[in-house]
Amino acid sequence: MNAKATASSGETSRVQAPRPIALVTGASAGIGREFAMFLAENGHDLVLVARREDRLVELKKTVGERFGARAMVIAEDLSHAAAPRRIADTVRASGLEIDVLVNNAGYAVKGNFLEADWATHADFIAVMTTSWIHLTHLFVPAMVRRGHGRVLNVSSLASLAPEPAGSLYAPAKCMMTSASRALRLDLLGTGVHVTALCPGFTYTEFHDVLGVREEMKKLPKYMWQEARPVVEAGWRGVERNDPVVVPGAFNKFAAFWCRVLPYALTSRMIPKAVSERATSAPLSTSKKVDPSR
Numbered sequence: 001m002n003a004k005a006t007a008s009s010g011e012t013s014r015v016q017a018p019r020p021i022a023l024v025t026g027a028s029a030g031i032g033r034e035f036a037m038f039l040a041e042n043g044h045d046l047v048l049v050a051r052r053e054d055r056l057v058e059l060k061k062t063v064g065e066r067f068g069a070r071a072m073v074i075a076e077d078l079s080h081a082a083a084p085r086r087i088a089d090t091v092r093a094s095g096l097e098i099d100v101l102v103n104n105a106g107y108a109v110k111g112n113f114l115e116a117d118w119a120t121h122a123d124f125i126a127v128m129t130t131s132w133i134h135l136t137h138l139f140v141p142a143m144v145r146r147g148h149g150r151v152l153n154v155s156s157l158a159s160l161a162p163e164p165a166g167s168l169y170a171p172a173k174c175m176m177t178s179a180s181r182a183l184r185l186d187l188l189g190t191g192v193h194v195t196a197l198c199p200g201f202t203y204t205e206f207h208d209v210l211g212v213r214e215e216m217k218k219l220p221k222y223m224w225q226e227a228r229p230v231v232e233a234g235w236r237g238v239e240r241n242d243p244v245v246v247p248g249a250f251n252k253f254a255a256f257w258c259r260v261l262p263y264a265l266t267s268r269m270i271p272k273a274v275s276e277r278a279t280s281a282p283l284s285t286s287k288k289v290d291p292s293r
Contacts, residue, residue, distance in 0.1 A: 019069070019070075021097065022039045022044040022099065022100035023091070024036045024039070024048060024102040025049045025105035025131075026049070026104040026106060028059070030202070031154055031199070032154075033055075034227040035152075036048060036059060037066075040066070040069035040071075045071065047096065047098065048074065049075075049078075057073055072091075074087055078126065080126070084134035084138055085134070085138070087135065098149075101136065103136065103151070107128075108167065109124050111166070128176075129172055136151060136183065150239070151180075151195070153195070155176040155180065155196045156173040157199060157251050157254065159176065159177040160177070160246070173198075176196060177196040177244060180195065180196035180243070180244070184243050194238075194241070195234065195243065195244070197234035197245050198244055198251070200247075200248060200254065202225050225248045225251075
């Protein structure tokens with residue numbers, strides 16, 4: 001799918017100043033949408049990226065009416081190798097400079113590794129690994145030249161915990177967390193901050209789209225967070241240039257024990273609902289999900 005940008009030239013000129021501009025991927029739902037709302041409320045204009053253009057247009061209207069924020073909508077599928085370049089070209093053609101990059105787009109593939117065909121895995125790997133790294137490579141150099149920028153990579157508590165059977169989600173998030181740490185070190189002293197945000201279970205439509213809401217209901221409520229506290233913790237962390245942010249008391253507790261206890265022990269502590277999810281329902285009964293959280 002080619003990029004579709006919905007912003008008139010008059011809108012573009014007003015987007016440029018004086019508000020800083022944040023680009024949020026996976027902005028159509030969940031944590032991505034909450035980041036867009038939070039940033040608009042706190043003085044940012046937006047570039048909204050996801051596949052579902054109708055939702056982005058609705059979000060654009062909402063942030064404009066509530067917060068006076070201007071927004072550009074770019075409908076893109078980040079599983080396409082050329083998508084990051086198309087996004088960057090669209091942004092630059094509009095004369096915009098990105099001050100904040102929120103790499104949030106992501107999803108999970110249901111079922112065991114061998115139940116999915118390679119095309120499904122290839123799309124997943126593109127969205128979860130190469131697309132966000134490519135976007136970062138495209139937008140960070142200008143941040144460095146200006147001496148200021150924020151890159152917030154929405155990873156997962158799964159990147160700090162044992163992997164459930166059959167899933168590439170935790171390995172992909174491990175790469176995001178590790179790469180964020182490395183990039184942060186690379187950019188120290190430039191004015192560009194990089195943080196990996198590692199939330200645990202969050203109330204979004206993520207598990208509904210995956211088709212595992214009933215399994216997730218088996219988890220106790222203390223394991224869950226609303227999206228807004230997750231977003232606020234992430235923003236505080238990237239402002240401080242923290243390498244990793246784990247929001248929520250339970251998640252901090254879990255991350256600590258995963259760090260200090262042997263893998264053989266922590267791997268037995270994966271909640272049953274999560275291990276059941278990894279092996280439930282063949283992928284052949286699933287549809288491709290939107291790459292947003």
